[in-house]
Every structure is written in C-alpha cells, then in structure tokens.
Amino acid sequence: MNNPLARVAVVTGAGGGLGSAIAQELGADGFQVVLVDRDRAAAEAVAGSIGDKAVLQPCVLSADVTDAESVQALVNEITRRYGRLDALVNSAGVERVSALEQAPEADWDLTMDVNVKGPMLLCRAAVPLWRAQGSGSVVNISSRAWIGGSANSSYSASKAALVGLTKSMAVELGPLGVRANAVAPSFVRTPFNEQRSDVTDMAGMIERYEAFTPLRRLVDPVDVANAVTFLASERARNITGEVLHVCAGSQLPPIV
Template sequence: MTTRVAVVTGGAGGLGRVIAATLLTDGFRVALLDRHGAPEAAGELGALGIDADVTDEQSVRAALDGVDERWGRVDALVNNAGVEPAHTLEDLDPTVWQGILDVNLAGPALMIKHCIPRFRRGRGGRVVSIGSRVWLGGGATAAYSAAKAGLVGLTRQAARELGPLGVTVNVVAPSFLRTPLNATKGDPAFVEGFARRFAAASPLSRLVEPLDVAAAVAFLVSDRARAITGETLHVTAGTHLAPYVA
C-alpha cells in the first residue's frame, strides 16, 4: 500500500474526470468525491468513487474514512468541486450567496481540515485547490468571484499552518474552460461567442483546455514542486493579464 493516494472533489464533473485521469496516469490511486455520479465516473476511470457533499462535515469525514479503509492513506487533495448559479449583486439572494461560498470556499476548508490527520500520519502531503482568474478582478458572478478570492487567502493561511507537517498548499487558477459547468451559463450560441471573445483576449490566441489545468495540478502534487507553497498558478493562456494589445 505504498502507492500515493489522491482525493479529487467534484470528481464526476468534466474537469474532475480529466484531473483524475491525469493523476491515474501518473501512478496515483484516485478517489473521486461528488454529490452525484461519483461511483459511475470512478468505474469508467478505474478509480474509487464515493458519494460525498463537501459542505457537510459528517459527509466529508465519512468519505475520507472510506478512503482510509480502502488504501490507508491520503497523500494529495484536489479541491475541485464548484458551483456558480447566475446572479448579479442587484438581484442577489442571500441563500444563493451562502450556497456558493459553502461549496467553493467552506468545502475546501473542511476537506483540508479532515486531511490534516492523514497528512500528519504520512509525514507530508499536497493540497491543490481549483481557483479562477476572476479572483484578481471579477468578471464572473459576485459570490463566485468572492469565493475564489477567499480561496487564495485560505491557501496562503493553510500553507503557513501545514508547512511544518511537510504539506504544500497551492491554487491553480484557470480561465474559461469548455466544461459541462460552463456550458450551463447560457444557450450554445452565447457560450460559443463568449469562448471566441476569450480566445481573442489571449496573447496566445487560444482557450485553456481541461488537460492544461490537470497538468498544472499534476505538477503541484509531484515531488518536483516540493518547494512551492502558498502560490497561485494561473493557467489562463495569458487572459489574467491586463487587456492584451497586439
């Protein structure tokens, strides 16, 4: 049981599956956690699937106990679960606000909390949370932008607290991706137009692909990144920069 184990939340979603597949290729055992469809997605990949809600502490604890029972260790945590219901500040419902922060910010905190005993037992570990370029200056919904900015703050604090345990904590912040989550933000013509504008805003004249994000995650959970912690790695094809002028 010496093979490293990675836990990926939101693992049944489009990006989660790509991250899981990449880590499996790199030799990890992978546990997918998701509110819906984790066992089915895991079966397709050859991973372990556990139904879990990252906003429910009892569910988080039970899921990680399940990983322990199967493999006896957790070496890497990838906080990938996320939601972004449409809203503006003017029409914001406090229930929607809280729900977004619960999944995108409180969920990662709970996952980190309950991985700490496993990291301490294993004398080290890796945490990578999926953020977003919007933490720098908005460009999405208010609650989502706030949550992703908060995730950077959480990561920096966690890097300080977990460093003595040999744990690194970082963020991968992508720009627009073609994922099922982003496909729900409008009709196909709207989403396609948004994607074209995003590609045009990139110095590289391209969109980021899920595999690009997964590769960044794979690097940060590897031994090659052992001296990197408290950082935010932008995987945006340059769209996190000021407006690009040729």
C-alpha cells in the same frame, strides 16, 4: 486489492468536466485516485471512462463537501482503505449567475459553502492523516476571477477567499510537510460552463475569450489537469502557497 505503496489522491467534484480530467491525469501519473462527488452515478461514469488509462483502478466515493459529518465519514473511509492521503484536489464548485442587486442570499451561501467551506472542511479532517505521514499536498481549484472580479460577485468573492485560504493552509500545514497551492483557470469549455443560464451563444463566447488571451486560444480541461498533477507530485516538492494561472495569459493586464 489496495496497494499500500501507492500515492493516494482524492478529487472532489470528480463527476464534472474539470474533475474528470484531473482524475484521469492523476491516475496516469500513478496515483490511486479516489473520485468523490455528491452525484455518485456521475463519478462512476468517470471511473469507467478512465479506468483503462489509470495505473491503478480508480475508487468512487460520495460525499457532500459542505457537510462536516459527510466529510469526516469520507476521510474515515479513505483512512480505513488506504491509511494515507498524498494529494487532495478540491475541484467541487458552483457558480450562480446573477447581478449583485438581484442576487439571492441563498445563492451566495451555497457558493461560499461549496467553494470555500468545503475545502476547509476536507483539509481540517485530513490533518491527522497528514500529521501521521509527515507529508501531503493540497491543490485548490480557484479561478482567474479572483484577481479581477470578472465573474459575478459571489463566485469572484469565493475564489478570492479560496486563494487566501490556500495561502493560510500553506503556512499552517507546512510544518507537517504539507504543501498547499491553487490553480486558477480562465474560461474552460466544460458542461459546467456550457449549462450556465447566461450562456446563449457558446461559440461567440469562445471566440471572445480566444481573442482576449495573449495566446489567442482557449484553455482545455487537460491543461488544468496537467498543472494540478504537477503541483500534486513530488516534482513540486518545494512549491507551496502559490497560485498557478492556467489562463493562456488572460490573467495579465491588457495593453493600453
């Protein structure tokens, strides 16, 4: 049975390593969590694993965040079930690893569609809900790559664009009572990164990242999830248009 008093949070890419951690922490914080993934089976598995940790039983829905009709159908279903949307976490993302000179145009288009167009479509579809309830929160998952081009061109460009989009959302949606922020992690050990085609030595990569950070440690998915949960909550009610780096300090310029 739906709880009409519950805060509702939607997490896209919920079947992935970051998305699942975010969904778990939001659920533990009392949100009615809606796990959204194009791979419904992956989201169902996450729901089963976090169900006993959540205050309310998670809900699973499937959608293609790059398709406007699919996104609208998702928001319509959320409206039908809950009548509100308190937190939208855009965690769905892709990265196609290739040098600029060899980068296929299709990879560029896919990266921009998922990482930038998807959050735009979801926020656009949610505006009527937010206008009606007079509140809401958006948390976009960017990356430390947005400030330094430390990833390939399409991924770095998409995450920089997402930061720009976040700031525009904060300005445009603020009068509706809606906040918009971004969380920008550094390298996080998740299946998303472990399966990258350019990773041949995961242990060596982790060692290099740990040595690179001022705190000399790797970021865990729960670190990102904790930041997202804070920004999604009323504890951050006057924070908007910000980028919260969860990088163990690796977003800072190196000492020379």
